[in-house]
Amino acid sequence: MKPSQSRQVTIFDVAEKAKVSIATVSRVFNNNPLVPEKTRKRILAIAEQMKYLPNSSARTLAGNQNKTIGVILPVIYGIFFSDFLYGAETRARESGYHLLVTSVQNNDSELLTLLGKMNGVADGFLIYYPQPGIEKLLNHIPQGKPAAIIGKELKDSRFFSFLIDNFNGAYQAASYMLNQGHRKITLVTGEKKNLDAEQRKLGFKKAISDLGGEEVKLQVLEGNFKQNSGYELAPEIMREKNRSTAVFFSNDGMALGFYEWMSEKGMKIPEDISVIGFDDIEWAALLQPGLTTMKFDIVRMGRDSVSEILKRIADAPDQTPVSPVVYQTRLVQRGSFIPLRN
Amino acid sequence: MKPSQSRQVTIFDVAEKAKVSIATVSRVFNNNPLVPEKTRKRILAIAEQMKYLPNSSARTLAGNQNKTIGVILPVIYGIFFSDFLYGAETRARESGYHLLVTSVQNNDSELLTLLGKMNGVADGFLIYYPQPGIEKLLNHIPQGKPAAIIGKELKDSRFFSFLIDNFNGAYQAASYMLNQGHRKITLVTGEKKNLDAEQRKLGFKKAISDLGGEEVKLQVLEGNFKQNSGYELAPEIMREKNRSTAVFFSNDGMALGFYEWMSEKGMKIPEDISVIGFDDIEWAALLQPGLTTMKFDIVRMGRDSVSEILKRIADAPDQTPVSPVVYQTRLVQRGSFIPLRN
DNA sequence: CTGAAAGCGCTTACAG
């Protein structure tokens, strides 16, 4: 009386029970119109009853498209990527596709493992890996599969890029700070090896050197894009001596950590210091005061990148190189930033 | 001069170039210790040079474990699920596993499609599908694969459940409101067919009928767990006539929409009305005033459920039924709620 | 330590 062997029920089991060949069963599950409605119904009923579910690996191996897009992100966590995924998933779903989502944390060999795991499963790739090594790694992407790359322009025409206008966004932020009279300014960067962070840093510094005069004092602190780094750098930013009047955080997450510290210490934004962030993630507007920040449309970026992948999957042979899509940033003014008062 | 055929490079290509059999190449990629280090290095080098990546579908079909857990959520979007995924992904990564994440929106046949897509790809399942039909659907989960089910207790010992203590949490919220002197109370529910929402509604109403006296006026409004439903119901909640002094939103998301409306109209929380939410998602603490809410540890739930799946994958035959893990809720007091003043 | 061969569960020309 042992329980029935828990072997997977396969197409053979269904075929046998239905007294047809496996080819016919396969046709039913692929909506092949050659199968007459009556047969189709009968087989579907039997399959349902046997709880048959086609094995995806087998289907894919045998040459079927899998209607799956492999997505690799730095982290799955947080509103920023949540917004991105939202755009991407909604678009994929519209075309009957699904997302296979994983994350890689600054680790080249892990990226390779993941690419491998998705190899033979995903019909296309969406990769957000803002690390210097990305170019070399991309060579490992399976031939003939389209891949959208976020955040890095590549020469290889197999890929197509979606870029955030980090440089100009940060440039804009710095100009605005200068325009509003600030002369003692702090820049909080992200990690050195994060490409987005680097570009923002360069843009910011460029604006300071282009537009700031002799008298501008720029303090540069290295953060890591995470909330707690904004918190931890706060004492340094707010030290008494020669304190800046305005601070730019290279992403909103760090600004949030800073808000926490300020509120704990009973200090006021923007009275004690003006703050600008980058990203405009959802809660930037919910903070008290609202966070002035450089906005770009992350949901849209997720959406557009999947659109392009789907287009490429459909027109496989036509791999014409395209110029990257660049998402502009714009300043969103809220209460966290005020002009310098003399 | 056409470009080299973009056929996938396979294990045969590598074997040929290395002058070994495919068995040996396979062993190298499976870290089989029988292969001497020298051969191993050589083959790895050749594979690297040829950009060979094993085909996952083929590996899985041939009997390999895929080190992948299939995750099905109602939505990928928003902090609530982001937190859940964070816990789940972190835990999976610790054991060298990855998550295959997709979402299903209240659509039984889509759930089946997804289960199919993951069938033969995922070694285990993590399913959060708070819909009534879930029991029947679960029969389709491939035999012998462990599956953690969030939010629904099941008799079938193949599955193990993780539950949020919705009923008691809502009960607690209502008692607190009563204790604090409120007698005119509004309950904003989620959608009828959402199981979490239903349990919260029942718990809330039970407390009112257990503990509230004759004089308690309960207004019940149906929302849908989304931010805009809190916004849209706000006029009804804040109507002049017989206005409640306190409102319970069945999740924090709806409370957020309510905050927006209140701020637009220049009305004050908690002066004009006290507010309690449910979930304690990240920004509940960031709102102004902070949102009083029923907290439970969603990150932990993601983590624990993956842990249990991994345990089951490791001890495949031992499918002893376990009682569900229940995540208790507790009241987190912030500024959005004050006692009724006479 | 290594190779030949069966098998994983499907799809898809091909022939009828």
Add this chain to the structure above:
DNA sequence: CTGAAAGCGCTTACAG
């Protein structure tokens, strides 16, 4: 409209 058969790219006893 339907079936027999080859093939997708791998893993794993089995034999040596």
